[in-house]
Amino acid sequence: MSARRNDPPRDGLPTLDALLEPVRKAPPARRKHKFDSLAVMLLENADEQLASGKLPVRKWLSYETDRHGRKYFLHGGRWYIMERDYAETVRKRTVEIFNRASPLPALPAWTTKSGDELAYNQELAELTGGLCLDRQLIQGDTRKGRIEACDVLLKDGTFIHVKHADSSSPASHLLAQALVSTEVLTYDKTARQSLAAKIEQQGADPADYQLMPKRVVIVIAKTGKLLDADSLYTFTQVNLGRQDRALASRSVDVFLVPIIKEDR
Structure with missing residues (x-):
């Protein structure tokens, strides 16, 4: 950046x-x-x-505040207003997504001494029997530039994204980034071919992996405490709900797994 x-x-x-x-x-x-x-x-x-x-x-910049029973948002350089009842409906949907049981049996602890995000992803890949694709960028037809398919890929089509974010705004941007990559891989054949090439470069056989996401696990680490639904801007909660419904229509399940990054 x-x-x-x-x-x-x-x-x-x-x-x-x-x-x-x-x-x-x-x-x-x-x-x-x-x-x-x-x-x-x-x-x-x-x-x-x-x-x-x-x-x-x-x-x-993003910002939100409550005034006179309504929520006001600064998003994309413009101000928006939302009735509190609708905002609460959106929040309940976000809580439901957070409460889904993770398909991952366990996650390794992440401490300050254990290393950066890449080191954590390598440990996670070893624990889950997955392939670490952190910083391995793919190219598709439907999006300019290159993107990360995921941080750790499992053979059954589970795409794991790991992000460290200690405040609401980075968490919101990173969550959107993970969901966009899922959408691209769901619809874009060229992106899946690029992913197959990256798998082969890692010494694995692409035929052993589901290249179209079946489930997406977004692991968001926050130092000292767990991230929750209220940690995300309401606009992000709205977009999360929309993406979740869109991906569900393509039989892709989305899971949010908050973890604590321990300062030790």
């Missing part, structure tokens, strides 16, 4: 503090201009291969 021109790439998604850092440093009279000129660019790797075009920071 790079948040502004000449800013060196940083791991992960930008935080609010990182985005506002150049604004705070600007003279007061120039802060609005500085904010309006900021953009986020997602990179595939440290060599600065682009995974997205420039996205204005004002369209990256």
